[in-house]
Amino acid sequence: MDKKRIIAAVFAVLAFCFWAFMRPEWLSYHEQYQMFLFSFDYLKEHLLLPGGFAVWTAEFLVQFFYNTFSGAAVVAGVLTGIFLLLKNNENQFAALLPSVLIWVYSGDESMMFTFPVAVLLSLAATKINTDKIPWIQFLIIPLIYWLIGYCVWIYVLLRARNVFKILTLVFFQFFVAYVTTRNYPLIDIFCGIDYYRLRMEIPVWQHLTAVSCVLAAFVKIPEKKWLFYTQCAAILSVLVFGVIKKYDNLRYDYIKVDYFSRFGKWESLLKFAEKNNLKSDFASTGINLALAMTNQMPDRVFEFSQSGNNGLISQFDYTCFSCGPTAEACYYLGLNNSVLRYNFDMQSGILNCKNSGRFFKRIAGAYILNRRYDVAQRYLNKLKKTLFYRSWALQAEDCLYDEEKIRQNPEWAGILSQRFENGLNFSNSDLDKMLICLFENRPINRMALNYALCSTLINRNLGAFVKYFPLYTKHFGTAEIPEIYQQAFLYACFQGGYAFENMPKFISEKVKDDFREFDRAYLINPKSKVFTTGKFSKSFWKYCLFDTRQ
Amino acid sequence: MKKFLYLFLFCFLTFSCTESPENVQIVDALPEIFPDYEGVTVPAGIAPLNFNVKNSEKVYVEITGDDGSKLLSSGSYAGFDIEEWHDLTFKNTGGKITVSVTVKNNGVWKKYRDFFIYVSKDSLNDYGLTYRLIPPGYETFAHIGIFQRDIHTFDEEAVIDGMAIQGECMNCHVPNRCNPNQFQVHIRGKNSATLIQQGGKRKLLQTATDSTIANCMYAYWHPTGKYIAYSLNLIHQTFFEDTVKYIEVFDMASDALVMDVEKNELILCESLMTKDFESYPVFSADGKTIYYCTSKPYVLDGDLNAMRYSLVKTSFDAEKGKIGPDFDTLVNAEEIKKSITHPRPSYDGRFLMFCVADYSVFPIHHKESDLYVMNLADSTIHPLKEVNSDCAETFHNFSTNSRWFVFNSRRIDKINNLLFISHIDENGNCTKPFLLPQKNPAEFYGNLFFSYNVPDFTSEKVDLDIRAFAREIYSGERIQVGVRRN
Structure with a gap:
């Protein structure tokens, strides 16, 4: 096996392990904001846009990515493919740099997978032999631009460094911008549609990576042993420090909480919360849901940071991400219209106007x-054209207009028996009243x-x-x-x-x-460790008297 | 050889594409078609009324005008060539078209009873419709867009959409009497602005002031183009866990005022800014009257029936820019125990059309909401029975010649608002409305995940430089409006 293949194999394994075991939530995050349809x-509709083929291929x-291992394999494959396609037999590490930079750049969750796919397609295009008919590049360049967008420049700079060919491309881009695709911002036309989730801004990482693809093909470094190790260390440093810097932030903690909530990995969510002191409405919503789903609510509710009613069911805050765990909590609580509302809003919040398989489901x-089967059918028709939601959609379709089948459906039976059907007014500020109303109508709904x-208790409203x-x-x-309820009731009696x-x-x-002991300890020394890390650190009394955050 | 090939091709194309019905059974019933175009009245030159037939493998449709001209359609749905359809409708203006439907199902051809489509004498010469397409969200609107549709063909294009200005919610496009060169749009959210475009010149206004409770919201132009009547609404929405009713939209407070568009000034009138809630002000066709809706203050936790709006009018002097002083209640909500909203005067000065619901300021979520019309000559009111259904009818607007109106209705699936067009004669009589035609209606509406919202006619195509507009939106540069007392 030559050196390039060994490096490729090691790199692919590393990439696979990273996404499969360290960042599966990244895969879920990207998958949930799109819905690839197997339809002409x-x-x-993709081919009608410049770069649309790359978008379609990426989608x-x-x-x-719906499945962690297949997703990790796809990412590893694309990154390794970029490396293999970069023609530089003299320096393997330079050829690895673009893949490493994309890996680091991917930590920005707004980077769309379209970008690495477009890089890959562009490099693949450089393998097309056009030497026999040189003028054909005047046709190929606009065609590649139309298919993959911005990354055509990698092709041009690697294979067609000629003023007239570059002018052809520029002219064609302006033609596209002002004639065929007038309602897209210019930055999208020139820097790629759906290369980045947020319109009007393209991170410098995109340009850096594209430039590195071009430079990698020309870098010539003498083959010396010390240089080999130096490059090896440099690449590893870029990768490790880059990934730590880009991935290690609070945002990824939330993405992880959302991922666990989405796939019902309640124990994993709680383990993650135990290790990381998560303090936000978003995290509290996920943690409380996990506690409820594992029958540990209320026993452990004060082990974790709480955020008032917004830590149970958050209010919407205008993004496609903000309410994933809340929508799931509503689902399991039987608040069916709230499930609709939160999912509609998250769907409508996807900034690049894509549909989401997760939300559609x-x-x-x-x-x-x-019982709006006709409308449900419309959504099922889309889901049936997907790969991973198809079987669910077919099962759901089988239940349409058949209430008996719906009642027998293991997913819906519980929710049907728990839900309230007539005029319950949703209120985040009066969450307790709303849920009590739900419970009184559906006493089976213990979760409510x-x-x-x-x-x-979280709101310290002992009267209620x-x-x-x-x-x-x-x-x-x-x-x-x-015990938490006993503690609260005792405290109310004591007061x-x-x-x-x-x-x-x-x-x-x-x-x-316990309360006598707590009372004594409190009178002697309110700053005693017994309240922060000791026996009473997870008690309602401690939460009530000490915790200021809400 | 060549001749043989041509003959073969001719035969292949002729006989393979059109399968004529054989052994036809006669059925004494109307065909189940979507959309329901049976007995509708259309303007000459409207886009073809293509339709689908339920439970059919193949349809064979023959339409015949009173003048004898015919069109044929055969295939999975009834679809007609645009030019041939236009020709047929123009030749039969004031007459009717007979539609003859034969359906193949399970290998058997059945011919149903013929039905008629009436072609009105009144033309509809406007280019088309503008409307907002809105996904079923409540708080976020990244996919929202304002579109325009040529009603003579099936062409639709964006005026502004989420591709150009990402994640911004936009209120509806409001033209002055269908004039594409004079319109306003409000953008909500952190980049909020009120866009006013007149004759190709565009300005972005900041309409919130210290003297007013909110940005300018529901708009209506004065016929001269010098003023816009606005209501300022502190809108709130509450949600229900209910299998039928999902949401109620209401105001926490609302006022009405008039903006002097030339001076960028809000004209504040105490009588339109009381502790009561004033909303939906509109100018009469001659510009001398303002109609608006008003309600006593209410709270949603209390009696919902308190959310009832009366219809009131006041005078307006366009020369001086003066509102009032006389105020007259046209319909008292307490007397009829209903709520009046969305008044819209016809441009010929004959009618005032409005929504009537049991209660509500936002009747789109009220299935009992119906359209009524007031004859302004004698102030008589009657419901539009031909138009109303058991679902919400709302957001109506007249065509330039006031003989046609477009409105929202949820009658198709009770969830999405779709557009219907109806004819209204000089006596206020309406005809059965028709759903906005589409090339393949069942496929189009069956895959629609958006609601049509606030439709209006536009006499010509709206021309807005989307990129320049987007730049201006994001630049943050706004003209702060001033205020003056009435």
């Missing part, structure tokens, strides 16, 4: 539960009651807690009352001047003893 119309590949399901009671708590004992008895012996019997002796 879908291809046609085709990104659909495989939830919307279709919500319409089915609302736990959310309501936790909402009162005491008012609602009898619902818990009425429906679930007094035998196994979560009301009740003696311990007069408190309800469902408050265990252990909880009473």
